[in-house]
Structure formats: C-alpha cells, structure tokens
Amino acid sequence: MLLVNIFNFIKGYVVILVEGYYLERFLNICSRRQIYLWDVKKLSKCTMRLKISINGFRLLRPIAYKTKCRVKILTKRGLPFVVYRYRKRKTFIVGILLFCALLWYMTSFIWVIEITGNENISTEEIMENLEQCGLKVGTYKAGLDTDNIQNEMMLRLNRLSWIGLDVKGTKVNVEIKERRLAPPIFENHIPCNIIASKDGVIKEMVVKNGQPAVKEGDTVTKGQLLISGVLDSKVEGVRYVHSLGSVKARTWYEKSKEMKLIKTNRIPTGREIKKYSVTILGQKINLYINSGIPYEDYDKITYNNELSFGKDYIIPITIHQEQYKEIVIEKEKIPVEQAVEEGTRLLQDEFAKEAAADIEILNQNVEHIFVDENTVVVKYTVECMEEIGVQEQIME
Amino acid sequence: MRRKRKHTDDTKEKISIKEKITKALELPEEIVMDVPKLQFIGNKDLSIENYKGIIEYSEETIRINTNTHLIRITGHKLEIKTITAEEVFISGDIAKLEFTA
Numbered sequence: 110m111l112l113v114n115i116f117n118f119i120k121g122y123v124v125i126l127v128e129g130y131y132l133e134r135f136l137n138i139c140s141r142r143q144i145y146l147w148d149v150k151k152l153s154k155c156t157m158r159l160k161i162s163i164n165g166f167r168l169l170r171p172i173a174y175k176t177k178c179r180v181k182i183l184t185k186r187g188l189p190f191v192v193y194r195y196r197k198r199k200t201f202i203v204g205i206l207l208f209c210a211l212l213w214y215m216t217s218f219i220w221v222i223e224i225t226g227n228e229n230i231s232t233e234e235i236m237e238n239l240e241q242c243g244l245k246v247g248t249y250k251a252g253l254d255t256d257n258i259q260n261e262m263m264l265r266l267n268r269l270s271w272i273g274l275d276v277k278g279t280k281v282n283v284e285i286k287e288r289r290l291a292p293p294i295f296e297n298h299i300p301c302n303i304i305a306s307k308d309g310v311i312k313e314m315v316v317k318n319g320q321p322a323v324k325e326g327d328t329v330t331k332g333q334l335l336i337s338g339v340l341d342s343k344v345e346g347v348r349y350v351h352s353l354g355s356v357k358a359r360t361w362y363e364k365s366k367e368m369k370l371i372k373t374n375r376i377p378t379g380r381e382i383k384k385y386s387v388t389i390l391g392q393k394i395n396l397y398i399n400s401g402i403p404y405e406d407y408d409k410i411t412y413n414n415e416l417s418f419g420k421d422y423i424i425p426i427t428i429h430q431e432q433y434k435e436i437v438i439e440k441e442k443i444p445v446e447q448a449v450e451e452g453t454r455l456l457q458d459e460f461a462k463e464a465a466a467d468i469e470i471l472n473q474n475v476e477h478i479f480v481d482e483n484t485v486v487v488k489y490t491v492e493c494m495e496e497i498g499v500q501e502q503i504m505e
Numbered sequence: 506m507r508r509k510r511k512h513t514d515d516t517k518e519k520i521s522i523k524e525k526i527t528k529a530l531e532l533p534e535e536i537v538m539d540v541p542k543l544q545f546i547g548n549k550d551l552s553i554e555n556y557k558g559i560i561e562y563s564e565e566t567i568r569i570n571t572n573t574h575l576i577r578i579t580g581h582k583l584e585i586k587t588i589t590a591e592e593v594f595i596s597g598d599i600a601k602l603e604f605t606a
C-alpha cells in the first residue's frame with residue numbers, strides 16, 4: 110500500500126466531497142469509465158468523501174451532471190500541486206538545479222586513492238609515482254587512462270609484479286602485487302669470499318671450494334673472512350675462485366626490557382562530551398565554541414566520516430567527531446614474577462621475529478635486576494646455532 | 506408441461522457440461538463461468554473481483570450486484586478502499602455476508 114500511496118502522491122490527487130441521492134450510481138459510472146477512486150467514505154446518507162486522481166477529476170463533470178451530484182474539492186495533494194505552488198520561485202528552482210549540477214561536478218573527480226597489497230613499497234612512494242603518471246586526488250575522471258597509468262607504473266617501479274587500477278565512483282582502488290627480489294646469488298664463475306654475517310664461535314665448517322681462513326672453535330667477529338676465494342700456490346700463482354661452503358657457529362643474543370611493577374588502569378567514568386568539526390576542501394571548521402575540556406584525565410577518540418553517496422561516490426567533505434571520555438587513573442601493583450614472565454614473553458616474541466628461519470636455539474636464560482622499587486629489568490639471553498657464512502664478491 | 510420439464514433438464518445438463526469442461530481443464534472458474542471472486546483477509550478486508558455494480562452503499566451495509574448473485578455485506582464502519590472496473594476493495598468490521606439470487 111505504501112508504494113501505491115507514493116505513486117499517488119507523485120501523480121497527484123484531489124480529495125472531493127460528493128453530495129447527492131444517487132451516490133451508488135455515481136460510483137458505478139466512475140468504475141465503468143475506468144476512473145480510479147479510493148478511500149471512499151460515506152459521511153452521511155447523501156454525502157461521501159473520496160480520493161480521485163487529477164485526470165479522473167477532469168472526467169467527473171458529465172458524471173456529476175448525469176447523477177445530479179454536487180462535487181466539491183476539499184484538498185489538493187501531491188507533487189503536481191507543490192510544483193505549481195512553487196512555479197514562480199525562480200531562485201528555488203535554480204537552487205535545485207545548482208545542487209544537482211554541483212553534485213554531478215563534484216563526483217566527476219577522484220577524491221580518494223586507496224592502495225592495497227603493498228608490503229615493502231611505501232604508500233607514499235606509490236602515491237608519488239601515481240601523481241607523476243597523472244593520477245592524484247582531484248584528477249578529473251573523464252581524462253583518466255587507467256591502462257596507460259598501469260603500464261607506466263610498471264615501468265617506473267621495477268619492484269611491482271602487477272598493478273591494477275579500478276575506478277569506482279570517486280574512488281580509485283589501486284591493487285598491487287610486489288615482486289619478490291631474490292637475494293643476490295653470485296654465479297659460479299664470479300670469484301667470491303665467504304665472510305661472517307654475525308659474531309660467534311665456529312662449531313662446524315664444511316668447505317667445498319676455496320681456502321678456509323679460520324678453523325672450528327675459533328671466535329669470529331662480524332665481517333671476518335671465513336673462506337677465502339684467493340688461492341695462492343707456488344706452482345700456479347694467484348687464482349681467484351668462487352668459494353662455497355657452510356659455516357655454522359654458536360651465536361649469542363641478549364635482549365633486555367624494562368618492566369614497570371605498577372600498572373595504570375584507565376577506568377572510564379561514563380561521562381563524555383562530543384565535539385564536531387567539518388573539513389570542506391581542506392578547511393577545518395569547528396562546530397563548537399567552547400574548546401575547553403572539563404575533565405582532568407580523559408581519552409580522546411576521533412572519528413572521521415567522509416560523506417559519500419553509496420560506497421563509492423565520496424564527496425570531499427569530512428565530518429569529524431571528537432569524543433572525550435572521562436577516566437579515572439588507578440594504580441595497581443603487580444608481583445615481580447608476573448612482570449618478569451610478561452617481559453620474557455615479549456622478548457621471546459621479539460626474538461622470534463628477528464631471528465633467521467633456520468636458527469636452532471640451544472640455551473636460553475632469563476635474569477632480572479631491580480632498578481628501583483617499581484622497575485625491574487628483564488634480561489633474556491639465548492644461545493643459538495646458525496649459519497653465518499655469506500658470500501661477498503672479490504673486487505680485483 | 507412435459508415440454509417445460511424437458512427444457513429445464515436440458516439447461517441443467519448444459520451448465521454441467523460447461524462446468525465439467527472448466528473443471529477438467531482447470532480453467533479459472535471466475536472468468537469462464539463469469540462468477541465473482543471473493544477474497545477475505547480476516548474479517549477486515551474483502552476484495553470482490555468480477556462485479557457488476559454497487560446497489561447500496563452505507564457504513565453499515567453494502568450491496569453489490571454480480572452476474573450470479575446479489576452480495577450483501579453488513580458490518581460497522583464499512584468503507585470502499587478502492588474501486589476500479591474489475592475490482593472493489595472493501596474494508597471495515599465485516600459481520601455478515603449473504604448471497605441472494
């Protein structure tokens with residue numbers, strides 16, 4: 110019924126009062142002549158109120174005459190009458206047109222560039238390159254050649270393996286796949302040394318090619334020569350070879366972290382205030398007068414809402430909501446064991462992230478030292494076994 | 506007398522054949538037989554399709570003429586929601602519905 114009502118409103122209708130003795134006949138003739146009537150309500154013996162479309166009303170005069178009924182208009186409703194009422198208000202119409210035009214104009218630019226899929230290439234770098242290719246925030250949409258930009262981007266950044274541009278409304282989704290660059294491996298004929306990548310004590314050494322410069326049990330420092338690619342013999346003179354081999358060493362890592370024994374809990378009191386501001390084309394306008402915050406301790410949360418039509422037509426107007434939540438800071442003392450445990454866990458995670466994949470942990474140790482009564486330093490030492498040899502080209 | 510009796514028998518047979526065909530072919534009866542189709546929603550809303558005309562209309566009683574019967578609806582606050590050439594839609598507290606020839 111709602112849909113019918115909306116349709117009727119758009120088409121426009123009249124509420125009329127019909128007076129007469131042959132109301133039934135009136136209804137029958139109307140229905141036979143395909144005039145649509147609705148909400149027919151009998152008010153008294155010889156009056157009824159009903160709704161009729163504008164076109165239907167124009168056909169009513171002969172029927173009223175025929176049935177000797179008198180027809181009176183009560184109200185006119187619907188869009189045609191509204192339009193008629195405002196027909197002389199030119200600025201109003203101009204305003205509507207201007208609004209539509211502005212909306213159309215605003216949505217014909219790119220307002221948002223979203224980059225996904227980049228891991229090592231920074232978003233700024235991609236943005237910079239896109240700008241040089243002719244795509245930036247504010248670019249006119251019609252002149253955008255995405256294929257061309259894609260090709261140019263591929264030429265500019267050799268770390269890209271694929272780039273896809275997808276214009277959706279006022280938004281461009283840039284999808285990126287990065288090329289994984291292989292670690293430099295020197296080909297067999299290029300002479301090279303093997304040097305230590307870390308400090309350690311050599312545990313195991315397998316030399317396939319080249320001259321060993323150290324032996325098992327030696328302590329080496331980072332950058333020290335392990336296997337030399339320079340062979341010097343009395344018979345053949347100096348030769349340069351591509352050294353090859355594996356050097357495993359015991360290495361030590363030490364990490365420490367300061368842990369506080371007092372934990373501060375931020376408990377919200379439930380009281381909060383909200384402040385709004387609007388950014389239109391880079392200009393921020395505050396929608397509040399009093400800038401003070403009545404709380405001693407508070408958390409500030411900022412929400413930025415970009416105005417958009419649907420998901421893709423974004424308009425360069427942002428509404429900022431700043432929420433200030435009052436909090437009470439409570440201090441809690443935590444036992445030393447718990448702090449040390451927590452610290453150890455954090456340090457272990459940190460180590461696991463940094464260490465090479467093929468590392469073998471032999472020993473690990475945790476110590477803690479009090480700095481003052483509220484601070485403790487957790488020291489985490491690990492003894493590992495790992496490959497430390499890396500190739501380095503010999504420069505002649 | 507005899508002739509008249511035969512005539513009535515004949516018409517009876519004729520209708521039944523028409524009925525039989527419609528039933529066998531599963532045709533919509535209200536179109537083929539030209540009978541009204543009534544549809545109730547509770548006792549509040551009633552739509553009558555294939556009607557001929559309104560004979561009486563007041564808040565308490567509505568009488569509608571169809572090809573086969575005269576339908577008399579009684580109740581309170583009866584109102585014609587919509588009226589077109591094919592359908593009349595009545596709403597209100599319907600208490601009684603009668604078919605008379």
